Amino acid sequence: MEQKNNKKTIRSWAFFDWANSAYNLVITTTIFPTYYTLITSDKDQNTIDYVTFLGHSFVNSSLYSYALAFAFLVIAILSPILSSIADSRGNKMVFMKTFTYVGAISCCGLYYFDVDTLQASMLLFIVAAIGYSGSLVFYNSYLPEIATVDRQDAVSAKGYAYGYIGSILLQILCFVFVFFPEVFGLSGKAHASRFSFLLVGLWWIIFAQIPFRKLPKGSPNFERPKNNIMTSGFKELSKVWQQVKQMAYLKRFLYSFFFYSMGVQTVMLVATIFGEKELLLSTEKLIAVILLLQLVAIPGAMLMSFLSRKFFGNVSVLIGVLVVWIGVCISAFYVRTELQFYFLAGVVGLIMGGIQSLSRSTYSKFLPQESPDHTAFFSFYDVTEKIAIVIGMFSFGYIEEFTGSMRNSVIALALFFVVGLVFLLMLRSIEPKSIKVNPQI
Structure with a gap:
């Protein structure tokens, strides 16, 4: 296996964010939801x-x-199975490619x-989301393999920065097509x-x-699976959970991450x-x-990494960011004008990249760094996030249908952030010496 902190390897890893973040921006954030709402509503x-x-x-x-x-x-159910197959066969790159x-x-x-x-297209929309999320299970698991603990914040932030830059470039191109369709021989917007x-x-x-060409193809410790690969993934998650319960910092962080992910991901998607x-x-x-939101997110992710590394540590920065998220949700309930919406979007852009990047690198720091089971740990992380998104998105949709207003759904998201904040504050109360990683965490 290549030595950690290899610049070319890290750059290649970050390019996966460059590649797939276009999906996240165009399909789940801008043009697709706008187009979907346009053709299914009467305004x-x-x-x-x-x-x-x-x-x-x-x-x-x-x-x-x-x-x-x-x-x-679906991906929360599939990822333990796939991670088990990838770990046992040492070929997680195959699955990363397949989902891509x-x-x-x-x-x-x-x-x-x-x-x-509409029906066939919504099914494609669902499959695209599964492909995107499934590939991230294996992509994230590379982080502790390519970077040492002291570099993981910066490498994680670099991935998100590449993602924002790449997605913005494609978004600008799409932006030109949408605004000037006739110039390119298109029939309309x-x-x-x-x-x-x-x-x-x-x-x-x-x-x-x-x-795909530069990253390691998988674990060098190839072993023929000894158990049923359809169930061993869930057994691995259970095994990871038993380890997590013995690691006070990691357990409380995951509780917090679970609740605030319900809010973060839902806000970004709706x-x-x-x-x-x-x-x-x-x-x-x-x-x-x-587009402006994405531009602001680039320095936002870098700023959070800098503040964590130089001044406050990961947990303190995350606490501050969650306080801002709570304020965002409460403010969104009262937003009535374009200017208010623009300002709120700018705030979201500043904090959304930071919380994603720091969450991933904080989790990575808490892991046993020499463990060969990074995919299993990151599978657990991704399953936690995916279940949180399921609850967040379902709650948002159900509350809107039940009350008739999306604004009520936004207030519900604020409660998720509050619970996440409580767990982070509890995490902060544990003495740093109780973990064997960088005390700046």
């Missing part, structure tokens, strides 16, 4: 927009939330999304939006070749639909806002 705030999917009627935005919740539930290609090809298929193909989905899939496949449904913002304005 009248006095009416409720319903769509029919698999024989059932749903509020259009609630169906969007349920679809993503289902996708994350499945997700990217599904994105390309969304080119045919319109009202008449709807056609340009669908063309953007095709570009995301191609971008994802092309740039993923960089990490922000565009919120702006369109509640404030009736145009496609152009929403794309511009999210």
Whole structure:
């Protein structure tokens, strides 16, 4: 295995974020949710927009939330099985590639999304989300293999920075197509939006070749599986949980991470639909806002890494960020104007990259650094996050359907952040000497 902190390896690893973050930005954050809302609503705030999917009627935005919740539930179930297979056969790169290609090809298929193909297209949307999330299980597990503890914050932040830069570049290209479709021979903004989905899939496949060629192909400790590979993954998760329970810092961090992930991921996934449904913002304005949000997120991730490394440590910075998230959710309930929405989006952009990057690197620091089971530990991390997203997205959609307002759903998200904050404060009360890693944590 290559020596840790190899610059070329780290750069190649970060390019996977460059490749797949285009999906996260275009498909789950900007153009797709905007396009979806546009073709499934009548733009009248006095009416409720319903769509029919698999024989059932749903509020259009609630169906969007349920679809993503289902996708994350599937990957939460699949990832332990796949991680077990990858660990036992030493070929996690194969699975990283498989999920990447499945997700990217599904994105390309969304080119045919319109009202008449709603059901098939939503299924592709779900499969694309599964492909994206599944690939991250194996991508994240490379972090402790390529970087030492003291470098993991910076390497994690570098991955997110590459992701933001790459996704912004493609977003700008899609932005040009959407605003000037006739120049490129496209029939209109709807056609340009669908063309953007095709570009995301191609971008994802092309740039993923960089990490595919450079990263280690898997664990060098190949062993033929001794147990049923369909159940051994869950046994591994149980084994990891038994270890976690003996590690006070890691256990309390995971409790906190579980609850605040319900809020973080849901806010990021529904922000565009919120702006369109509640404030009736145009496609152009929403794309511009999210693009600005991504630009702010780059220095945000770097700032959080710097503050953690030089001054406060990971946990203290995360506590401060959660306080800001709580304020964001409460403020969103009262947002009524474009300017207020823009300001709030800027704040979200500043903190969203930081909390994701620090969460990943903090978890990585708490792990036994020489353990060969990094994939199993990160599978546990990813399952925790995916279940949190399932609960967050389902809660958001259900509360909107039950109360008739997305604003009530946003307030519910604030409660998730509060619980996460409580666990972080409890974590802070434990003496740093109780763990055998960098005391700056």
